[in-house]
Amino acid sequence: MNPEQYTNREQSIGWQVLSREIARSNPDLYKTGLLTSLGQGTAYSWKAWDSLRQRGCISSDRLIIDPNQAISITRKLTERSLTTITIGAVPWSEDLKRRAIFEDEKFNYQKEKRYIFSHELAHVFFANSQQGGALHRFYNNVIIKSRREGDKGFTGLGGLEFYKNKKNGGPDTQALEDVVELINMYLVDPDYLNRYLSYLSDDKYQQSRIDNSLVSLGSGSQESIFQIIMYATFSHYLFSQ
Numbered sequence: 124m125n126p127e128q129y130t131n132r133e134q135s136i137g138w139q140v141l142s143r144e145i146a147r148s149n150p151d152l153y154k155t156g157l158l159t160s161l162g163q164g165t166a167y168s169w170k171a172w173d174s175l176r177q178r179g180c181i182s183s184d185r186l187i188i189d190p191n192q193a194i195s196i197t198r199k200l201t202e203r204s205l206t207t208i209t210i211g212a213v214p215w216s217e218d219l220k221r222r223a224i225f226e227d228e229k230f231n232y233q234k235e236k237r238y239i240f241s242h243e244l245a246h247v248f249f250a251n252s253q254q255g256g257a258l259h260r261f262y263n264n265v266i267i268k269s270r271r272e273g274d275k276g277f278t279g280l281g282g283l284e285f286y287k288n289k290k291n292g293g294p295d296t297q298a299l300e301d302v303v304e305l306i307n308m309y310l311v312d313p314d315y316l317n318r319y320l321s322y323l324s325d326d327k328y329q330q331s332r333i334d335n336s337l338v339s340l341g342s343g344s345q346e347s348i349f350q351i352i353m354y355a356t357f358s359h360y361l362f363s364q
């Protein structure tokens with residue numbers, strides 16, 4: 124499925140149609156609406172979907188809409204080519220949104236589900252990305268280290284109690300969520316990632332970062348992290364077609 128092919132059908136099955144009720148009564152329509160929304164409302168997430176689909180890493184058959192849960196999850200069945208993405212159609216609580224999503228006040232239901240879907244795609248992208256590049260060095264040397272040693276992270280999503288729980292992986296899982304979420308921010312909107320990195324850098328948000336166990340970036344880090352994420356997505360097969 125190519126999200127581009129849906130862009131002309133906006134009027135009939137545009138993203139406005141997304142609701143928990145549609146997820147329950149017509150999951151296929153919800154799925155189509157989600158892909159349409161990805162094509163219309165993100166800078167690069169739809170491209171990630173399309174490239175990963177063409178490589179056989181994901182398919183619309185293995186995109187599941189679950190009307191009864193709020194949590195979305197990506198499961199790798201056996202090989203890297205067999206991945207199942209389940210999108211939970213129950214809206215997130217305001218509290219969860221506030222903790223996990225930057226600028227959460229700008230997220231309505233549709234935007235929330237599109238964003239989470241994109242986050243799951245970023246998981247698949249990262250799992251299939253090249254080891255040994257700048258992104259993986261940053262992940263291993265900085266993100267994992269700050270979770271393991273400093274109990275500080277790069278994103279609110281990675282800081283959720285659910286991931287913090289040792290049963291769910293603890294610091295290493297938190298670090299994985301951090302790097303995936305930074306990739307997601309870029310895929311959704313590069314400027315959104317940039318604003319978020321400013322939040323991690325600017326002195327005036329220092330107390331907010333302390334309250335949320337987030338790292339504070341030194342001067343120059345904002346620019347270099349942005350470049351690492353950008354080059355990792357652009358230099359990869361993702362955009363090489």
Ligand SMILES: [Zn+2]
Nearest residue numbers: 242246300303
């Ligand atoms: Zn995740």
